[in-house]
Amino acid sequence: MPSLARQILIERVLQLWHDGRHDTFAIAALLDIDERAVCEIIEQSERRAL
16 A cells, blocks of 8 residues: 555646646646656556556
């Protein structure tokens, strides 16, 4: 199970992504994380949704 800080980060990434106003680069910049990490979070979320 992810730590609370990691879970909050995941939720924030997905919130921004589903909001539809930000691309992965913008999300990474807003949250000061690597763009690849943003992509991995989104990809994992989409796999779970299937």
